[in-house]
Amino acid sequence: MDPQLQPYVIFDEAKKKNWKQTILMSFQIVGVVYGQLSTAPLYVFGTMRIEDLVNEQIVYELFSFIFWTLTIIALLKYTFIVLKADDEGEGGTFALYSLLCRNAKVGLLPCDRSTNQVMLCEETSPSKNNADSRSRRAIEKHKICHYLILFLALFGSCMTIGEAVLTPALSVLSASSGVQRSLSDMVQKFSSSQHTNESVSRALKRYVPVPSACAILVGLFMLQRFGTRKIGFMFAPIIAVWLLFVSVVGVYNIFYWDAKIIYKISPVYMFKFISNIDFKRWRLLGSVILCVAGSEAMFADLGHFTKKSIEIAFICLIYPLLILCYAGEAAYMSKNLHAPHFNHLSQSMPSHCKQVFIVLSLLASAIGSQATITACFSIIKQCLALNCFPRVKIIHTSKTKHGQIYIPDVNWLLMVLSLTVTIGFRDIVKIGNATGLAIICGMLVTTILMSLIISLYWERNLILSACFLLCFGFLEVAYLLACLLQIHKGAWYLVVLLVVSMTIMLSCHYGTMKKYDFDLENKVSTEWLIGACPGLGISRVPGIGFIYTDVVTGIPAFFSHFITNIPAFHQVLILVSFKSIPVPYVPESEKYLIGRIGPKDYKIYRCIVRYGYCDLSRDSGDFEEQIIQSIGEFISIEKSDIESMVSPHEKMILVGNPSLDSNALVPFDEGDMCMEPSAVSNESQISPASNDYQICDIRPNKRKKVRFMLPANSPKMQTSVREELMELIDARESGSAYFLGQSHLVVRDGSNFLKRFLIMVYRFTEKNCREPPVALNIPHAALVEVGMVCTI
Incomplete structure (x- = not known):
């Protein structure tokens, strides 16, 4: 041809x-x-x-x-x-x-001004937002x-x-x-x-x-x-x-x-x-x-x-x-x-x-x-x-x-x-x-x-x-x-169905908005967390702590309440927020926003996961591994990234869903791979990503923990970057804990009937939901729920 x-x-x-x-x-x-x-x-x-x-x-x-x-x-x-x-x-x-x-x-949608600065990174409607009109x-x-x-x-x-x-x-x-x-x-x-x-x-x-x-x-x-x-x-x-x-x-x-x-x-x-x-x-x-x-x-x-x-x-x-x-x-x-x-x-x-x-x-x-x-x-x-x-x-x-x-x-x-x-x-x-x-x-x-x-x-x-x-x-x-x-001849049933379903939807939206407003009003600044560490005698324990919160700036009130009573948190701290944006799908290259809270020595990161209303938002089994890989990418590109978005509190970098050829951390299944002794690094006890491994005979039905290693070009990294990545790997090996805030809405005395009714319906639906707030297959032994009463 x-x-x-x-x-x-x-x-x-x-x-x-x-x-x-x-x-x-x-x-x-x-x-x-x-x-x-x-x-x-x-x-x-x-x-x-x-x-x-x-x-x-x-x-x-x-x-x-x-x-x-x-x-x-x-x-x-x-x-x-x-x-x-x-x-x-x-x-x-x-x-x-x-x-x-x-x-x-x-x-x-639940948001505030600082949220918009963070969430709308590179999010523009194609050529439609340029025009301004009287009706708009x-x-x-x-x-x-x-x-x-x-x-x-x-x-x-x-x-x-x-x-x-x-x-x-x-x-x-x-x-x-x-x-x-x-x-x-x-x-x-x-x-x-x-x-x-x-x-x-x-x-x-x-x-x-x-x-x-x-x-x-x-x-x-x-x-x-x-x-x-x-x-x-x-x-x-x-x-x-x-x-x-x-x-x-x-x-x-x-x-x-x-x-x-x-x-x-x-x-x-x-x-x-x-x-x-x-x-x-x-x-x-x-x-x-x-x-x-x-x-x-x-x-x-x-x-x-x-x-x-x-x-x-x-x-x-x-x-x-x-x-x-x-x-x-x-x-x-x-x-x-x-x-x-x-x-x-x-x-x-x-x-x-x-x-x-x-x-x-x-x-x-x-x-x-x-x-x-x-x-x-x-x-x-x-x-x-x-x-x-x-x-x-x-x-x-x-x-x-x-x-x-x-x-x-x-x-x-x-x-x-x-x-x-x-x-x-x-x-x-x-x-x-x-x-x-x-x-x-x-x-x-x-x-x-x-x-x-x-x-x-x-x-x-x-x-x-x-x-x-x-x-x-x-x-x-x-x-x-x-x-x-024909409302009296059968159509009344639709009216009843409408009232019930609309009440549930409005109560869910109203309860979510009120809970978010409470979190915004009661969050503490990142400076408070940094300054509280020496004052409260807070100690750092080995491992990674995942804090799931709706706010994307500051420290959630439930976590400040936790460390005030129990002055300790993990060696690496990751604040994770899920945020829906009004688009059907968020591309994998624009899904994660990663930032650092405080000095590098504190090892505190923020991860905002953006998803559309048709995305597979939270139900992936390897979600924790994706977060850790994204933070690894953030650490490796933090200094060289010239398109980082800066908010008044912290720097956020857009990180896509990392692939297997990551420049920072490379995942491997400890059940699917075993390393040859000659390939093990003296520093990390895990060899660089290469072909120096072989498939081991394992039981196929048992789910194994995914571990991480540095890539093959890790010796060429900056020393500070390599050390921080190694600390992240070591924290991962020590185990993970998951912190969830359980906010219980309570209506103030003297509130009107409509407000009380909507919150009552919201609390009922929240209590009887068939799915947890964060559907990530979190093991019960590693889950820490912190309850707080939200008076609205």
């Missing part, structure tokens, strides 16, 4: 590979992201009251509404506009919130705007959780009810006794829908632990077959019952519906909005897949097939208004297709809930990163796609709530009313936040932002009012 053509060949092969991956991912998306949209025909017309569907004209008008709602909201708003507002590949309500936090400075200044100036935007983000997250509870119950119960009606029709067809028909129909109605729905729901939630990728491969073929089946049946119904139904997509019919609006017609819109159920999940599930694959799957497959399905069902309904249960999808199936429909509808209904469940997992993870949700364990199910997660505690809670809804309501109309309210509220929040994104992040004209808000907001407010008319 001509060498000049080789780069083009490699480029073409890479391009083909990317397209193959995109097509493969688009196939997975059909079963994960678009399951809810694909199964919406099971209950859109089915949740409408039969007495409200009085003539074929209103069926035509409703079909026109469904077509334009799918086109305007799902296709135009989400596919062409909202998906472009991703936050570095992440979507959802908190992705929009994080963009606003970075570009309009409306974030309410107004929003940044008024604190009430900050709280309102945070409330909207939490409100939208609560709606996603509500959808994850209600949608599985609605879709599965709708399919089970369709099965019951199909079986009843079959019994009537083959039985000649009217009494037998009635008794069998009653038995089927009693024993088929709810028990079968509950069994399917349990199976669905049990499958979540396998992860999005495996579930996508399992579910995608079923949803694809389901879509093809209902679209083919839709085409059949169009030509068999009413071929002119295609002309009814004209907006004229939608305007006729509005011109003759009354209470009965208005409440029908609460069912129409269900046709776009799952559109919000397109954006929320963006972290699981790519933007291109989501767009291709919807435009080329989902959208046209759904239009054919709804058109066929409307054509059947317009000519069968006097048939029993004519508004259910199962009734529009030809008699020779009903057995196939029973099987596919049960399978597809279970899969249809997958989009809201995965979206719920993503939203809760983002809330956790921003301290707006009780700590729960997060399991990452993919090594390559970090957005694919599974949260066991949330999964089982969703299952219990869905089963409660199914057993409690037993009526798809009531569940549909609550689901419609959740869907439209989530969409309205996205519309409001997107209008701010257009103005503040995309920096478009304020008129364009207002047009987006008015155009989509007007349509969604109309649907919202229709859903509120």
